Amino acid sequence: MVDTIDVDFSSYKGSLICINEAHNVKTNEQVYLSVIHKMLKSCKHGDSINLVLEVPYSLVYLYNHDAVNTDTSTRVTDYLRSLICSVRDSKLPVRIVGYDVEYDEGRTIRRENYLRALRIMSQGLSRHGASVKTLDEYIGSLLRNGKWFKSERKEVLIREMEQELSRPHDASTLMEIRELLFVLSAEHTVHIDRDSSMFERLIQAERLGFVRYKANFNLLISGSAHISADSRTLYGLFLDKANSPFWGKTYLIAQGYFNCRHKDYYNSGNNNFMSGSIIPIELLEDEIRKMPQLLKGGVTAVRGIHLETLNQFRGRILYWYLHNEVY
Numbered sequence: 313m314v315d316t317i318d319v320d321f322s323s324y325k326g327s328l329i330c331i332n333e334a335h336n337v338k339t340n341e342q343v344y345l346s347v348i349h350k351m352l353k354s355c356k357h358g359d360s361i362n363l364v365l366e367v368p369y370s371l372v373y374l375y376n377h378d379a380v381n382t383d384t385s386t387r388v389t390d391y392l393r394s395l396i397c398s399v400r401d402s403k404l405p406v407r408i409v410g411y412d413v414e415y416d417e418g419r420t421i422r423r424e425n426y427l428r429a430l431r432i433m434s435q436g437l438s439r440h441g442a443s444v445k446t447l448d449e450y451i452g453s454l455l456r457n458g459k460w461f462k463s464e465r466k467e468v469l470i471r472e473m474e475q476e477l478s479r480p481h482d483a484s485t486l487m488e489i490r491e492l493l494f495v496l497s498a499e500h501t502v503h504i505d506r507d508s509s510m511f512e513r514l515i516q517a518e519r520l521g522f523v524r525y526k527a528n529f530n531l532l533i534s535g536s537a538h539i540s541a542d543s544r545t546l547y548g549l550f551l552d553k554a555n556s557p558f559w560g561k562t563y564l565i566a567q568g569y570f571n572c573r574h575k576d577y578y579n580s581g582n583n584n585f586m587s588g589s590i591i592p593i594e595l596l597e598d599e600i601r602k603m604p605q606l607l608k609g610g611v612t613a614v615r616g617i618h619l620e621t622l623n624q625f626r627g628r629i630l631y632w633y634l635h636n637e638v639y
Contacts, residue, residue: 313342315613317631321354326526328558329630330547331565332539332590336574339611341395343633344533346613347565348399348406351529360405362523364514364532365392368422369410370429370495375400376408379432409523411513413506414498415454426495427454433492440485442476447492470496490522507538511549511556518557525557539564539590541624551628563628568596570606572638591621606636 321329331347333340351361365372375396399406415426430451434444446469473496476489494517499509517523538546543553551562568589575583587593599617606612615631622629 313611314607315346317613319350321351325529327561328530328532328550329563330532330539332536332567333533334569334574334586334588335535337572337635337638339635339638344395361529362409363406364409366412366534367392367410368412368414370414370426372408372410373429374425377432409517411510413502415500436488446472487522490520494520507546510546536588536590563630566590566629567633569635572635595619595621606634608637611635
């Protein structure tokens with residue numbers, strides 16, 4: 313990777329830096345670790361980074377508890393396995409937050425991860441004196457039938473866990489309850505209003521009190537479909553929606569991909585080649601022909617991409633990473 317761009321992120325504390333990505337391109341992790349280390353240089357004592365990923369929170373929870381079943385693929389989340397482990401094992405002041413849908417009847421690995429996380433949470437809460445009877449009934453129902461509780465029973469479970477927050481538990485147990493509530497309240501199907509759903513999930517994470525945005529640095533990674541100037545996308549909602557914690561404080565580190573191989577977990581599972589970015593890739597290709605040659609088989613950090621179509625981002629693009637023929 314060629315990355316000579318120096319950024320002082322100090323003024324972006326409390327803001328949201330978004331990065332668009334093509335899923336499952338092997339050079340992505342290099343980019344994210346580079347950005348994280350740049351942010352850490354701007355951190356003072358006591359500061360931390362919220363790393364917000366397009367994965368279910370239950371999966372992040374399992375990695376944090378060394379409970380991922382490594383014998384089976386995590387399908388759509390497998391491409392971030394190495395990044396999550398690198399951040400976890402580095403002991404850096406980085407908190408990972410997953411905001412994607414949780415339990416999917418059509419994706420058995422997500423179902424297994426969800427159930428495994430719930431069982432670990434139940435065991436931990438039980439050891440600390442929390443009531444888990446209804447939670448265990450819920451888990452049993454999923455194991456027997458592979459189906460959700462009737463909605464009213466699910467609501468009873470959530471109310472019971474909310475009541476546990478008012479009991480005299482220690483801080484770690486209260487955090488576990490908040491994480492459980494976050495997992496339980498997730499959507500369990502991918503639907504047409506997915507960006508709005510993910511936006512509300514991240515608002516809820518702060519409302520539950522296990523993540524704080526204003527006092528920290530915040531880095532969000534999401535597929536390019538969710539990062540555009542359209543006010544209905546995740547990026548647009550955070551930038552412009554009135555209840556956004558990052559209203560007017562959302563920025564972008566953009567990425568472009570030129571003939572790169574990625575694994576298509578959603579469909580065939582095969583390795584395919586793709587090109588793409590936050591704007592039509594042919595416009596970007598015309599512009600980069602004016603630049604010095606990009607690193608072939610790797611990624612290059614650049615500034616100075618000037619295209620009229622980028623005006624829709626209102627000057628909020630900090631710089632670019634361009635992935636060129638990564639195989």
